[in-house]
Amino acid sequence: MKLPRWFHRFGSPPYVYALAGTLGPWIGGIAVVLIAAGTFGGLVLAPPDYLQGDSFRIIYIHVPSAYISMMAYVILAVAAAIGFIWHLKLAHAVAVSIAPIGASFTFLALATGAIWGKPTWGTFWQWTDPRMMFELLLLFLYLGYMALRAAFEDRDKADRVSAILGVVGVVNVPIIHYSVIWWNSLHQGPTISRLDGPTITMDMLAPLLIMIVGFTFCFAWLLLSRLQGEIVEREYAARWLRELVGESR
């Protein structure tokens, strides 16, 4: 299979480096504005939940974090697969850059979920909650990916081996997800699902959607930023980088 012609520009490190440098601040600015607006809407404008009171406001950071944590893993695996199949070094650089970001969003989803769990379930950690369990396993997948990369000295080999792990992982993610839900459905415990309840009103929903978009922009900003660093490391001896550094001095 051949890649379309425009795609090849994304195989050129100087082009992508410059593009990331130009886009980064804009995307970052949008992210800050959206997250600020979403936080204001979520903390001030949205009415308290009839059942959970004001503790439900944690939803505005918990759900976007969980969403990013899963989306990031899929993007990581797709980038790694592209890098593996078409020998695109930059795709590998994208995959490497995503791993720590994705892991930190997974951690956030777990941390905010645990804090939310205390007033809702009466305990910080509920082992029978399928979503928390899934996030925990996802965190292990991220950490395994990073540990495998760190174990290799040769970057090229680390790229290719970790790409295989990423693809194996992403194939398993839905299986793990549904098996954990199946596992939970057998426990007849008093599980109050935190997202159930009567239809969510617009003034509650709008900040959530804004936050999800804001977190997505924030993720893109972080990715571009890390990608720039990763490109510099990989292109250490390249002439264009030397010239760039010389100019900026």
Add this chain to the structure above:
Amino acid sequence: MVDIFLTIMGRDLKLAYRRWSEFANPLLFFVIVASLFPLALSPGQALLQSIGTGVLWVAALLSSLLALEGLFRGDFEDGSMEQILLSPAPFGTVVIAKIAAHWIVSGIPLIVLVPVVALSFQLPGEALATLAAALLLATPTLSVLSAIGAALTVSLKSGGSIIGLLILPLCSPMLIFGTRATDMAANGEPVAAPLYLLAALAVFAISLGPLAVAAALRVGLE
């Protein structure tokens, strides 16, 4: 292709027979871990009975980690893996044969041993048959996942510590269905659903897993 499959499998089985202790040690480890649990818990038959299934499955899973580093390591270090890759033999068939051999020497003993140890945890008779059936369906998946972990780390000097981190999260669906099947049988509930799901996992792992193993071995040999 069948010839190659049988040749490679026969060779691996012969090698395993010569180094039998490498495959006996994990089984011993399993028995020891399973017998440490009653010591670590307050004496009481009811508690043991309720957690027995989980203990047995987790112990079996952990013990299987011990033998898997040698899955490709020997062939990799003495250069025979490279010879096999260069030979006209289809590499995928070779990989499947090696996984099958690994299942025979490490999976089948577990299928026999775990229900025997389960007897001591007072599992009811009908649950024992289900346990054996669940193990029969789960161990091929376990062998494939082990092979993936072993292949990914084959070119590392010490891959042992990292393999568990890589494959244990992937084992979680298998663990869920396996323990649930055993528990449901002990409670006299129908066990078809978890067993079908285990079978589905096995089919999925056997059909796609070897591709990942072969790809990882090729990268390791570069």
Add this chain to the structure above:
Amino acid sequence: MSSFLQMGGYAAYVWPAYGITLLVLVLNIWSARRDHRRKLDRVRLSASREETSKRPTVRRLG
């Protein structure tokens, strides 16, 4: 304002959750930028080293 800060009695949960989110996001940005800057510095250093090692040869020829 104080009722806003109290969060209907859930202040002990809501504010730490938002605080940790802010902390993680800011740390992420900060570490990505520091990482980028350090790597650029390393390139700059090795580029300037090569230049200084070239200079004496040029002088000798001159």
